[in-house]
Amino acid sequence: MFYSLKSRLIAIFILLFVLSFGALSAVLFNESRSIILSQLESSALEKMEEYGSYVDMVQMGVYDVASLVFNNETTRDWDDRLGEEGLPTGEKILSNLEMSTFLTQATNSYTSVQRVTVYRDDGLWVSGENQFGEDATFLGESWYRDFKGKGERWVAGHVDLVERRFNNDNPVVSMIMPIAEFEPRHASAFMKINVSTDYFLEPLDRIHLGVTGSIHLLGSNGLPMLGQEGFEPTEERTELVRTLKQDSRKQGVIHSDNSSGQREIIVFKKLKRTNWMLVGIVPESDLYAELFDLRQSMIAIATLVLLLSVGLAIWLSHSISKPLSRLVAAMRHVQRGDFAQAELRMPPEVGLRNEVGFATSTFRKMVVQLRQHIKTEFELKLLxxxxxxxxxxxxxxxxxxxxxxxxxxxxxxxxxxxxxxxxxxxxxxxxxxxxxxxxxxxxxxxxxxxxxxxxxxxxxxxxxxxxxxxxxxxxxxxxxxxxxxxxxxxxxxxxxxxxxxxxxxxxxxxxxxxxxxxxxxxxxxxxxxxxxxxxxxxxxxxxxxxxxxxxxxxxxxxxxxxxxxxxxxxxxxxxxxxxxxxxxxxxxxxxxxxxxxxxxxxxxxx
Incomplete structure (x- = not known):
């Protein structure tokens, strides 16, 4: 088919158009992707830097409160007196009230801290606002076991039992510190400092990655600290965290394929104080959604232009290429020995008053003579x-x-x-x-x-x-x-x-x-x-x-x-x-x- 004038003309139109448009589209698309990725990296890392400073400030406040409680004489006196055997109940209550008053004052001095509660392994707890009691339920909590057994100081977002006594079911992030000891397993008393997860989430939600991208605050164990969705501890996410921890850079961007085969862009920043890490995940299709839409629009427009060009080529070549194409088709049938189809394929004599018409008329006469000659020769050969x-x-x-x-x-x-x-x-x-x-x-x-x-x-x-x-x-x-x-x-x-x-x-x-x-x-x-x-x-x-x-x-x-x-x-x-x-x-x-x-x-x- 590519020997015909029409086919060659159409092929040239398509080739020129596809090559020029394809090259232009590829250059624009790749450059746009590079610009978007560069802007994402710089913008996301800049915002992560700001948020990291915010997290450091909150952590600093928590550590200040912990230091204040740890080093205060009220805390030592409370721990010593509650550790005495045979201490009268009245003196215990008086000591707990003094400790509660102190915790209230310490909490009010730091806006980021929601509540400070001190615990003893015998089930006693004391919090601010004159709240204390004996309830050993916390001994079965996972955060208590991790603190005693593994020395885990930070607890990811969870609902605190003491907070519930204050009609607060909102999750909190906590830091646990021993009292009078530095080794958790040897301490008989410890403090638990709560910070509302909203205190971390509100500024974090203002950082956007694309339309559906999200940023997660991970603890030193690689697990989410704020209870956000989208970063469940699957094998895929665990492998991603391991890869990021092994990366020698403090911050950067990597590309990864998830289990669904979708390409993802990972932006990360490691925080210094507690080995926490900020990880932002955005699907590449989401990040480049508008760019992909633009490309589809360009392809649609190019297709319309291409169809218009092909139509123009067909119109220009129709008067010459159509009769020639039919003549070539007739020649192919003659080559296969199908003379009946060859005569049907040939252009009609009416309207062909040019060189193509003369060639068609001559070829038709040749086909008739050749057909008769072959028929005669075949019959003689058969006889x-x-x-x-x-x-x-x-x-x-x-x-x-x-x-x-x-x-x-x-x-x-x-x-x-x-x-x-x-x-x-x-x-x-x-x-x-x-x-x-x-x-x-x-x-x-x-x-x-x-x-x-x-x-x-x-x-x-x-x-x-x-x-x-x-x-x-x-x-x-x-x-x-x-x-x-x-x-x-x-x-x-x-x-x-x-x-x-x-x-x-x-x-x-x-x-x-x-x-x-x-x-x-x-x-x-x-x-x-x-x-x-x-x-x-x-x-x-x-x-x-x-x-x-x-x-x-x-x-x-x-x-x-x-x-x-x-x-x-x-x-x-x-x-x-x-x-x-x-x-x-x-x-x-x-x-x-x-x-x-x-x-x-x-x-x-x-």
Whole structure:
């Protein structure tokens, strides 16, 4: 199709447009992505820097409160007195009230701290606003176990039991510090300083990454501190945190693919004081959503422009390319031999008053003349082919009939009347079969009967010196073959066998082999020389029947059979000539299987 003027013109339009627009789009898209990514990195890291300073300030306030409580005499006195055995209940209450008043004052001094509560391992707790009591429930809390067992000082967002006593169910972030000891497991008392998660979330929510991107505050253990959604501790997120911790940079940007195959941009910043980390995650598709929309719009506009250009090219080339295209299509049909379709494909003569019209008219006349010439040549070739086949068929009968009559004369002279009668009956059946000259093909059963009648005549002629067997596979009798293909092979085997020795063994078999009928004739004669085999093969492949008709070769019977099979079956016929197990020649004919009364397609006859 690209040989036509229209196709080439359209292809040039498309190529120029696609190359120019594609290059421009690629440059714009990549540059835009680089600019957006650079702005995201600088803007996000700048905001993370500000938020990190804010977190440091909050943490500093928490540490100041912890230091104040840890170093104050009120705290030490409370811890000492509550640790005394036998301390009266009234003094315990008085000590708890003093401690609660102190905690209230400490809390009010720092706006970031929501509440400070001190605990003892015996279940006692004291908080601000004169709140204290004995409730060992906190001993079963995970934060208490992590503090005692692992020394974890910071607790991620959770609902505090003491806060609930103040009707506050909002989650808090807490820091736990031992009292009078530095090692958590040795301390019998500790303080828990609560900061509302909202105190961290409000400024964090003002930092935006794209439309759906989010920033998470992670603790030193890599888990979210504020209870935000979107950073569940999955295997994928755990691996991401491990990668970020191993990164030697304090802040930066990396690209990663999530489990859904979506590309994500990860912005991170490590905080100094507590090894916390800020991690921002935004899908690349979200970040570049507007850019992708712009690209789709550009593609839509480019498609419309391209269609318009193609339409213009078609309009410009229609008057010339259409008749030429139809003429080329007609030439292709002529090349395949389909002259009827070629005439239908050619442009009409009406309206073609130019060079294209003259070429079309000339080509139409040429097609008509060529079609008539081929038809005449084909009919002559078919008649010649049929005449050659009949001539090959008639070549066999005189030779066989002469030999049989000579045998009958010999039997009459020897007064072997019974043998002569058997020969005459076998000859009669063979002659009736031979006189069916209108039949090119016969059933394999009839061909084998014909060969059997011929074998009967040979047995009478040669007696015990001839050992001839004919075997066939069951179910092959109804398949068809061309006639007179076994008798010449048997005759050759017997003739050359007796020239070679005094006893002749001939085996004839009919069997099925891979979609073919395999006819095999084997003997114990002298075999066939290699040069003779090559000559027979060349003659069969060249299909020059006149060479077989005038051949003076001693293998005229075999050459006749191979030539007729090659003429009739064409490429579907194969043969093999070699050495048999009996020591003589082995001739195998492979003939395509045909059911009785069916005919081989004319196209398969060469």
């Amino acid at each position: 010649r082919q049929q005449a050659e086949y009949k001539a090959l068929l008639m070549q066999i009968n005189p030779h066989f009939l002469f030999n049989t009559l000579e045998l009958m004369s010999s039997l009459a002279m020897q007064k072997r009347t019974d043998d002569n009668v058997d020969v005459i009956e076998s000859l009669g059946r063979m002659m009736r079969f031979s006189l069916r000259m209108s039949d090119d093909i016969v059933s394999l059963g009839d061909e084998l009967k014909y060969a059997g009648d011929y074998a009967s005549i040979l047995r009478v002629r040669f007696g015990d010196r001839l050992h001839l067997s004919i075997d066939k596979m069951e179910g092959l009798e109804r398949h068809t073959v061309i006639k007179f293909i076994l008798q010449p092979l048997i005759e050759n085997a017997v003739k050359y066998g007796f020239r070679h020795g005094t006893e002749v063994y001939v085996d004839v078999r009919a069997e099925r082999a891979e979609g073919h009928i395999r006819l095999v004739v084997e003997d114990n004669g002298p075999g066939i020389p290699e040069e003779t085999i090559n000559e027979l093969r060349d003659k069969t492949l060249s299909a020059r029947m006149e060479d077989v008709l005038v051949s003076k070769s001693k293998q005229i019977g075999l050459g006749n059979v191979l030539a007729r099979c090659g003429l009739y079956y064409g490429d579907l016929f194969r043969f093999h000539i070699g050495t048999s197990e009996l020591g003589g020649a082995s001739i195998a004919l492979l003939i395509p299987i045909q059911e009785e009364l069916s005919d081989v397609q004319r196209d398969d006859r060469g």
